[in-house]
Structure formats: structure tokens, C-alpha cells
Amino acid sequence: MIDPQYLRSNLDAVAEALLPCGYKLDKETFNALEQERKTLQVETQALQQERNARSKAIGQAKAKGEDVGSILAEVADMGDRLKQSETKLDDVQSKLNVIIMEIPNLAHESVPVGQSEDDNLEIRRWGEKPELDFEPKDHVDLGEKLEQMDFETGAKIASSRFVVMKGQIAQLHRALVQFMLNTHTVDHNYTEVNVPFIVNADSMRGTGQLPKFEEDLFAIPDHGLYLIPTAEVPVTNIARNEIIDHIDMPVRYVCHTPCFRSEAGSYGRDTRGMIRQHQFEKVELVQMVRPEESWQALEDLTSHAEAILQKLGLHYRVVTLCTGDLGFSAAKTYDIEVWLPSQETFREISSCSNFEDFQARRMKARWRNPETGKPELLHTLNGSGLAVGRTLLAVMENYQDADGKIHIPEVLQPYMGGQKLIG
């Protein structure tokens, strides 16, 4: 969330800055509640102070053996007045909290202003499209012809948007995971973590999935728990309510998990194949850094994700999301999009964001600044490194031959027992 004190004292500026992000702040309501809050809080605290003083006096009088009957009579109704005041204050504060928890992060000044993904800004390309002298198949045709990718059985077992993979394709999927984890731990100095795939509501609030985006999640209501939509949630929440020693900064975690998304609101979109599934696997990069280092960290983290595509020899581009396309919690996001020959277009395969202190404030993730000796909010970042399912289909489509066989990229061959060809 954004800094409530900053919001209060810069309401107009914040409201202005939120407009390009497609958020209209109701200044009147906020101001009215804020006025009320101020009055009630001052009043409540004054009553508390009085109560404390009287109670202390009673204690002292009793200690001296004096009669306290008269003081007790004086404070008889204090409890009620205080309780009333506290209840009203709680009410106003929770209303304010609802508002503030649903305000998105402010975009960084370098983020292009725009309405939709059409206004995103391409900043670089790497590699080349594969030269295929035949009509390329998509991964569904390739996978089904190999009898190693089965969407019908996925639907039978669970529902639409699930898949069953078999044989070499399943193996290739696993190889990608291992390759990504090894690259990030060995080359990029991340610590591998293994975390719960089910989290509580506090964790979801911490990273910003709740309260606003509950419909996107798979929930387990009987237990008050949720399936994670990304490893970002459990991994970033490692720092929730913690004060990290500056010696341990920056924190760099890499984590492989399945991700579960309800895909509410995307009915009919990408219904074919593995592009948009209810369950997919992802290797996620998460960093927790000193505030002054977070913008450099975003560039680094993005390059770590790109390194995977480069090693795989996959053509991609990097785009900066415009204000209108930016996610709720992010201050800035780079999407990495990989080339898919079957669609003749680039498709998102990674999303790398700097959240600045937006998530950290929600979850009280702090570090101790040795210069001040005080706990201060840290900055959080994350990015896919990469989405495994989408990487799998990118490899399949870009490395197919005219016979529908798939040539395994060299870097993956060691993870495939030296195999070079699928099919």
C-alpha cells in the first residue's frame, strides 16, 4: 500500500498520479473519513490518558491505605465513554483501511503513460526468428502427434485448462525446471527455496492479491487458505513481519512451484493449448533489497530471466508496461515476450517488477539500516525466470522440424540424458 501519511498530506498529487493507472481516487470520501479519524483519535487518546492517570492514582492511594471510594465513583462512567469512542474510531479506521488497501501502487516516473497493452513500449529484442521452410505446427498439434501431450485427459481428470504430459515432453518439462534452477543458483547467485503451495489470507494481502483480486484465486474456504497463483506470494512473505539484518541484504531467492489461477474473466481467451492453464509451473526470482538499490536490481533481475531465453536460443523482446497495463502492486514492470512461430507473434513468458515499498508496507517487511540503526521498509522485486509451461511450448514450436520432431536445445541435453531429439 502507499504510505498513508504521504497520501494524507499529498492527496491531490496522489489522485493525479493514479489517473494514468486507471484509478479514480474518491478524495471527498477520503477527506471526510480522515477528518473524522483525526477528531476521534484525539478524543479517544485523551480519554485513555485520563483513564490511565486515574487508575494510577487509585493504585497509589490504595498502596498508602487511603480510601478510594470517592475516586472510584468519579471514574464510574469512564469505561463506557472510552469504549464508545474506541468503537467509533475502529469503525472509521477500518473504512479508511479498506480504501487504502485497494489503492494501487504509483507508477515510476520512467513508466510510459498509456491505456492498454497497445501502449506498452518495446525496449529491446534479442535473437532471430527460426527459419522454418514449412508451415510450423503449434505445440498442441506437435504434442498430440507425439502422443505426449493430452488435453482431453486433463479435462477428464480435472476440467478444461488442464493437461497431462507424458514421456519425453514430460521429461523436457522437468529438464527446463532443473536448467533454470541451476542457472539462477550457480550463475546468478540466488538461494533456492522450497515453500508451501497453499497460503493464508495474510500472505495474500501482503503481496496484494487480496482483498481486491479474490476471484482470480483458488480458495480452500474451510481452512481459510488459498492455492498460490505464483511463488511470489509464499516467497516474498518469508520477510513478512521480519527485520532483516543489513548483512543479509540483498536477499535473492529462486523458487520452483506450481501456480494455480482461476482465470476468471478470461473465458474464451487462449482456450487452446498450454498458454493459459489453471495449473502451471514457474521458476520465480524474488529479491529483497535496500531501497536505493531496487532500480538497479530490477535491471539485473530482468537480465537473469533473459539469460534463460538466451541460453535456450529463443527469440524474444522486452517491453515496458505502460501505466494502464501495470499490475496493482508494481511501480514498474518489464514483460519478456518469446516468439511463437505458430502464432507469428511474441507471447509473455516472464514479468519482472519492482514493487518498491508497496508490498513491504503491507507486510511490514523491514531491514535494519546500519546508518540510522532503525528498521526501515525494504523494497521487493520479482520476476518469472521463467514460466515453465510457456517455455516448454516455445521450445517445442521453435525447435520443430518438418517431420514434427523436436530438436532439444544443447543446454538441455545434459538434463535429458544426452538425448537430442524428441519423436
Added chain:
RNA sequence: GGAGAGAUGGCAGAGCGGUUGAAUGCACUGGUCUUGAAAACCAGCAAGGGUGAAUAACCCUUCCAGGGUUCGAAUCCCUGUCUCUCCGCCA
């Protein structure tokens, strides 16, 4: 699933319903001493929030969480969460 014990500051660990935001030790920070360091000694050392121009002053909240009793709760009562021990079950 059954029985029991517990949760206090960065850590360890006291705490009778009353001037306890909390003894003590360790760690940490500053100082004295020392050529330097160690030791010793002295001092400091939780977080969040409000009023406010304030990095002034004053105040409020917080001893797992949420309720309750009370003029007053770390301390008493209820509920929940988590941890530990024993039994059962189990990958």
C-alpha cells in the same frame, strides 16, 4: 485424533491485578582506560501511531491473535493460532 506443557524485547529469561514498556544476562552502540585490541568500568539500546512546521514537546497503543472481567491486565476468564512432549495414525 486423544492427553499434557508452553508462547514476554535481536536472543536467553524473570514477572505478586496497581507509578511494569517490562528485572537480569548475552548481543549491539557510544564513552573511559589502552600504542592498538581484549578485559574491566560507565552510559545507551523495542516497535507502531497521534497532535504538530518540527529531526521540539506531549500523548496513545503493543508482552502470540481476538474477545471478556476490572477504576486498572503481561498477570484472571473464554476462543483461536502456533510450538513442544507423550499416545494413536501416517508418506
